[in-house]
């Protein structure tokens with residue numbers, strides 16, 4: 001079996017030490033870190049599908065998540081190394097919305113934004129809507145990124161936008177939303193500025209947004 005297949009299988013089976021070692025091996029043979037992350041993402045989503053079909057249960061999903069996080073450890077420095085000497089493109093405050101503990105995808109988005117020259121403040125998971133805004137004001141962020149992995153927590157993204165409107169701050173920040181159940185339609189419905197399906201697309205969209213000047217630096221508010 002190929003190295004990448006073995007790595008994905010180790011993550012799906014929740015074997016964290018094996019996943020770590022295989023990910024190290026993948027970096028040692030100079031596999032593209034983004035391709036590896038992509039394959040791991042498909043693998044862990046497969047575990048989610050099995051969970052939904054009740055073929056596996058919460059403990060298995062937890063082990064797979066731990067193995068995925070372990071596998072990302074040796075990969076992250078290879079992503080990070082590309083960022084040296086890059087000029088800062090903008091400041092992003094990112095987190096997973098209140099009531100939602102899923103943070104692997106948000107972590108990858110944060111990592112990739114950093115690699116590509118953004119300053120990133122990662123607030124973690126289960127973040128209250130107002131806390132996103134307070135932090136964004138404190139660090140003079142250009143962008144607020146909100147992740148939601150469950151249909152039940154998606155309204156947390158809407159809440160951030162509503163509070164920004166109520167505070168008269170809506171124009172000050174570019175709000176980008178993401179997470180598996182989140183779609184372009186949802187982003188439009190709640191009045192977000194953008195939606196991205198994955199981390200690489202998020203980088204491209206936000207680079208474009210910064211060029212267009214939407215964000216803290218581009219506003220007189």
Ligand code: B12
Pocket residue numbers: 041044045046047048049051052058061062064065094099100101102103104105106108109145146147148149150151152176177178179180181195196197198199200202
């Ligand atoms: C791993 C996992 C967990 C782990 C999370 C560990 C952690 N620290 O993050 C654990 C085991 C803790 C967990 C718990 C639960 N989970 Co869970 N979990 C998953 C699983 C299998 C994978 C999620 C993941 O990490 N994907 C890998 C990453 C790389 O992908 P991603 O998150 O989608 O991120 C990418 C994009 O979406 C995007 N993106 C993500 N965030 C953002 C943000 C921005 C700003 C942008 C632009 C883009 C972006 O870019 C990322 C990189 O490409 C999913 C299945 C799935 N299909 O998503 C279920 C899933 C999300 N979980 C689910 C459920 C039900 C639960 C629990 C309620 C289970 C329970 N009975 O307790 C709890 C929830 C607890 C809570 N209150 O949050 C359901 C949700 C169903 C729903 N209601 O919508 C899913 C879909 C599984 C299923 N099919 O039933 N879970």
